[in-house]
Amino acid sequence: METEIPAMLTAHALAHGTRFTFHSSRMRMKTVAKEELAAMDGESDRCALELTDARVDVLGYACLVAIMSMGRGYHRVSQERLQGRTAENGAPAPVITSAGALVDALPVIGAKRIALVAPYMKPLTKLVIDYIEQEGVEVADWRALEIPDNIAVGRHDPENLPGIVAGMDTGNVDAIVLSACVQMPSLPVIAKVEAMTGKPVVTAAAATTYAMLKALGLKTAVPGAGALLSGAY
Structure with a gap:
């Protein structure tokens, strides 16, 4: 933020x-x-x-x-x-x-199925997925990076994200949520992931x-x- x-x-x-x-x-x-x-x-x-x-x-x-x-x-x-x-x-x-902004942004770009990357532990990530799906958007694939320390989340290298997304199934999604967390940096690689996948990329911060x-x-x-x-x- x-x-x-x-x-x-x-x-x-x-x-x-x-x-x-x-x-x-x-x-x-x-x-x-x-x-x-x-x-x-x-x-x-x-x-x-x-x-x-x-x-x-x-x-x-x-x-x-x-x-x-x-x-x-x-x-x-x-x-x-x-x-x-x-x-x-x-x-x-x-x-x-940021929670409301993200779930409101997905319909704006016509996203009904998404792939999502989050820094949280798996139980919290599943809460996030449930919340988004309750708002009418399917989370087709996801990765939880399981970083418990908030400072470490902020220090996660955004250059790791394209490689993480490359290992996900993004073929049938409408958009990629590259960072479902305003603490985890992603801005420097948004354009790279859009070019790599051909999909619109959204982040909590964006x-x-x-x-x-x-x-x-x-x-x-x-x-x-x-x-x-x-x-x-």
């Missing part, structure tokens, strides 16, 4: 003459486990209040699996509650969750950026960020 989304917004600024400022407030989490994720989500109201003190125009909730591990459809509950916090603080602003740009009423075209941000949607 603090690396790839600013990179995409910077690319947007260069392409379209927009200007962005970036503000963050942290929900603590070290190990990507269900208990820590639930505790982390409990801090989201505080973060929304802190960020609206800066009178921001849109808020992004960074952790996809924190939302999805709270139960089916929880992104709608979270977004509504946090938007309520922004209004209570006298600075109403739309709230984008979907969040798309949703933020839509909420701000800005052009949804970011060079090098994949099909969703090509400007076609």
